[in-house]
Amino acid sequence: MTFHIGAKPGEIAETCLLPGDPYRARWAAERFLDGATLVSETRGMLAYTGTWQGHPVTIHGTGMGMPSLSIYVNELIRDYGAKTLIRVGSCGALQPDIALRDVVLAQSASTIGSPSSSIFREMRYAPVADFGLLTKAHAAATGPVHVGGIFTSYTFYDERPDLNDQLQRHGCLAVEMETAELYTLAARYQRRALSILTVSDHILTGEALPSADRETGFSAMVEMALRAAFT
Ligand SMILES: O=P(O)(O)O[C@H]1O[C@H](CO)[C@@H](O)[C@H]1O
Numbered sequence: 001m002t003f004h005i006g007a008k009p010g011e012i013a014e015t016c017l018l019p020g021d022p023y024r025a026r027w028a029a030e031r032f033l034d035g036a037t038l039v040s041e042t043r044g045m046l047a048y049t050g051t052w053q054g055h056p057v058t059i060h061g062t063g064m065g066m067p068s069l070s071i072y073v074n075e076l077i078r079d080y081g082a083k084t085l086i087r088v089g090s091c092g093a094l095q096p097d098i099a100l101r102d103v104v105l106a107q108s109a110s111t112i113g114s115p116s117s118s119i120f121r122e123m124r125y126a127p128v129a130d131f132g133l134l135t136k137a138h139a140a141a142t143g144p145v146h147v148g149g150i151f152t153s154y155t156f157y158d159e160r161p162d163l164n165d166q167l168q169r170h171g172c173l174a175v176e177m178e179t180a181e182l183y184t185l186a187a188r189y190q191r192r193a194l195s196i197l198t199v200s201d202h203i204l205t206g207e208a209l210p211s212a213d214r215e216t217g218f219s220a221m222v223e224m225a226l227r228a229a230f231t
């Protein structure tokens, strides 16, 4: 047990899938894992461990935003020995050729700042995905998939439309709230990380999926994450 994870030693797999939403963790565990067992529900952040095609996998919610993800990923890596960490999240699209339900593979994650920023002082660190996971996830895609840079925001309700304009102009595919810190922590501890994101809304058009779709409609990215981890 740690401050924020109730699992006993040995109950967390080396491969962890990380949705922001704890109910997405439950849905994905029930749908994709054999023998899924609830191993932590501290603060309602559900975590399940089971197997996929014989491989041990944990699916652990992270909550919303980099500070929350940072707590869980630090403990998963430092206390439980997680080695492969794949975020399965939602994002808002920033480019006109990206549609609702498309998948975005985050090659890099720009940010204004992250919980790790203070250790870099004046340096603008560039958090990047694990190349092996990225290429394997891309090969496993069965529908529209986009690969490129994303923006990890500290806020959901952003008051800077000019920032979205600049991000779009510089080819940024989508916005979400966790990946920059995930990639930075993975680099620090020499672990593999990737963010696979399903487009839940479009920043340019204002279209959005209903929240039930966000919770359960994301099979393609979970399948891509599992195939990337084990092929
Ligand atoms: O669907 P998840 O994984 O939570 O990801 C996105 O959704 C939340 C905002 O609604 C933020 O956590 C953002 O990154």
Ligand SMILES: O=c1cc[nH]c(=O)[nH]1
Pocket (backbone or CB within 6 Å): 090, 091, 092, 093, 153, 156, 175, 176, 177, 200, 201, 203
């Ligand atoms: O952070 C996020 C996640 C999904 N959609 C957004 O617009 N922002």
